Amino acid sequence: MSSYSITFTSGQEPLQLDTLQVKKAAIHLRALNHKLRQQILKKIDEKGRCTVTEIFTELFLVQAVASQQLAILRKAGFVKTSRSGKNIYYSVNLARLKEFLKTAQQLNS
Numbered sequence: 001m002s003s004y005s006i007t008f009t010s011g012q013e014p015l016q017l018d019t020l021q022v023k024k025a026a027i028h029l030r031a032l033n034h035k036l037r038q039q040i041l042k043k044i045d046e047k048g049r050c051t052v053t054e055i056f057t058e059l060f061l062v063q064a065v066a067s068q069q070l071a072i073l074r075k076a077g078f079v080k081t082s083r084s085g086k087n088i089y090y091s092v093n094l095a096r097l098k099e100f101l102k103t104a105q106q107l108n109s
Helices: 019-032 035-047 052-058 063-076 094-108
Strands: 005-008 015-018 079-084 087-092
Touching: 005 019, 015 019, 019 035, 019 063, 019 094, 035 052, 035 063, 035 087, 052 063, 052 087, 063 079
Parallel strands: none
Antiparallel strands: 005 015, 079 087
């Protein structure tokens, strides 16, 4: 047994739970279940794409806070980045959000 799995043997067939996958799913859920990150996603969606400077200025945030929240969203795949000169532009990854929301709905049914 690895440190990332638990095997349940009380049923007819053994069931193996990959705890690393559960941890990754929890990271994605936490990324969206945060009011500030939801506001950031909404702001990016309204503008189509924007820089961290636009985000922290328009949402009245400290630059470091905006950057930290964007890093969480980027790690979860909910925002995409593109570079133009010195600027990094963030845009909402709608395909990833749709995929994630479909999975979340299945969990809730």
